[in-house]
Amino acid sequence: MEGEMLKGHLDMIVLAALAPGPSHGYGIIQEIKARSRGAFDLPEGTIYPALHRLEKNGLLSSQWTTAETGRKRRTYRLTRRGQRALSDHRALWQRFADAIGGLFGEKAHAAGRPNR
Amino acid sequence: MRPGDPIAEYGAAIARELRFDAGLARRVRAEAEDHLLEALGRSGESGSRAAELEAIRAFGNPHELACAFAPGALQSLARRAAVVMALAVMVSFAAMVARSAWYGWMLWQANDQLRAASAIGVPADRVAFAISFVFALIALIYTMTRRAPPCLHADFGREIRRGIALGAIAVIALFAAIATEMILTGIRFATSEMNASALIPASLLGLEAMAAAGCTAYLGLSLRRLALTARFAGLD
Numbered sequence: 623m624e625g626e627m628l629k630g631h632l633d634m635i636v637l638a639a640l641a642p643g644p645s646h647g648y649g650i651i652q653e654i655k656a657r658s659r660g661a662f663d664l665p666e667g668t669i670y671p672a673l674h675r676l677e678k679n680g681l682l683s684s685q686w687t688t689a690e691t692g693r694k695r696r697t698y699r700l701t702r703r704g705q706r707a708l709s710d711h712r713a714l715w716q717r718f719a720d721a722i723g724g725l726f727g728e729k730a731h732a733a734g735r736p737n738r
Numbered sequence: 739m740r741p742g743d744p745i746a747e748y749g750a751a752i753a754r755e756l757r758f759d760a761g762l763a764r765r766v767r768a769e770a771e772d773h774l775l776e777a778l779g780r781s782g783e784s785g786s787r788a789a790e791l792e793a794i795r796a797f798g799n800p801h802e803l804a805c806a807f808a809p810g811a812l813q814s815l816a817r818r819a820a821v822v823m824a825l826a827v828m829v830s831f832a833a834m835v836a837r838s839a840w841y842g843w844m845l846w847q848a849n850d851q852l853r854a855a856s857a858i859g860v861p862a863d864r865v866a867f868a869i870s871f872v873f874a875l876i877a878l879i880y881t882m883t884r885r886a887p888p889c890l891h892a893d894f895g896r897e898i899r900r901g902i903a904l905g906a907i908a909v910i911a912l913f914a915a916i917a918t919e920m921i922l923t924g925i926r927f928a929t930s931e932m933n934a935s936a937l938i939p940a941s942l943l944g945l946e947a948m949a950a951a952g953c954t955a956y957l958g959l960s961l962r963r964l965a966l967t968a969r970f971a972g973l974d
Contacts, residue, residue: 632888647769648776665798666777670769671806674762675886678810691779695772696765 628664632672634711635662637681637704644699646689647673673698681707744790745774748800755804758967759811766807770797808967809886809894815967816901819960820874820881823905826953827874830912831867833942833949834919840938846930855925863918870911877904895968902964905957912950919943 628635639645639653650673651666676682681704689695700708749767756763774793775784783789797803840846848856881901887894923943927936 630888646772646776648773648780651773665802666773666796667770667798667803668806670766670803671810672888674766674807675810675888678813678886689772689776691775693772693775694768696769 628662632664632668633676633681634708634715636669636672636676637700637708637711640682640698640700640704641708644697646687646695646697650698676704680704744787744794745771745778748774748794748797751800752803755800755970756807756811758808758963758970759814762807762811762814766803773797804970805890806888808890808970809888812890812894812898812964812967813881813884813886815960815963816881816884816898819902819905819957820878822956823908823953824874824878826949827870827908827912829949830916830946831871833946834867837919837923837939837942840935840942844935846926846935848926849929851929852922852925855922859918859922863915863922866911866915866918870908870915873904873908873911877901877908880904898964902957902960909950909954909957912953916943916946916950919946 635654636650639650639657642653645653647670648666651669654662654669673682673684677684677698681701682698683701684696684698687695687697749771752770753763753767756766774790774797777793777796778784778786778789781789781793881898884894884897884901920943923939927940930936
């Protein structure tokens, strides 16, 4: 998928990837890849500025935890504001997708008409 | 760091690129190194140099990564400067109120010379302090309501500069208020019989001056970091 298009929706994608529960950067990128069936393949570091930005805007919270390997790890979770923002994004996206689907549907319908 | 360790070298490269914010550099470096080690661990190829280089390639270019952090760094910089300034104004206000209360409590009467100076000095002090308070408040609201964009652009750089300029006006007005208070306090001390009780208002005035000086130093530091970040992100 086009990188610029993905970047424009990165905040929503990250929020959605955190909806199942708290996770760390690597876990979030794997969740994004798995749930998009590999369609969203950004440079992995790209999500960190988004995570920091969302945290600054109060949509995520984070804390250092210790991984099983003993390494220090930053774990992110959705805040209440983040959950609300995700719901808003979801509703907006649904309306947008329905509208675009309608447009494409009309086009497909018109294309299927016999030439006069 | 083992010699020639690509992950550690990559972490160091990220920290170098993020030198405009030391705290952010430490955090992002730690997160990136954890990410890369986790990726290698999951792939079962820990220790393979080729796998390390592939994980680093997948993570992305350190300079591009640092550029993506620049808007957030600028936002934090401006917000911290606005908070420091608002605190300086509050400390000065508290010290000013405490000093006035002390004069009242000690029944420290104003003589004719002080009354004459106060006729001009007190309104000037109040106006300067009110300007300082209003601009500090506007700067705080302005910087707190800015949202860092995903990509740094000139408009956001201008917004940050505007926030710092509002703060600078507040600090200048605060200095004017403190200078007026210093003159009035100097006249009060010069025309009164001095005793140990004068140490209290003198200390409170010193506290005000320190708050303003600290705030100025912090604003100066913020401006230097702003210039460094803007230069790094090509906004000059």
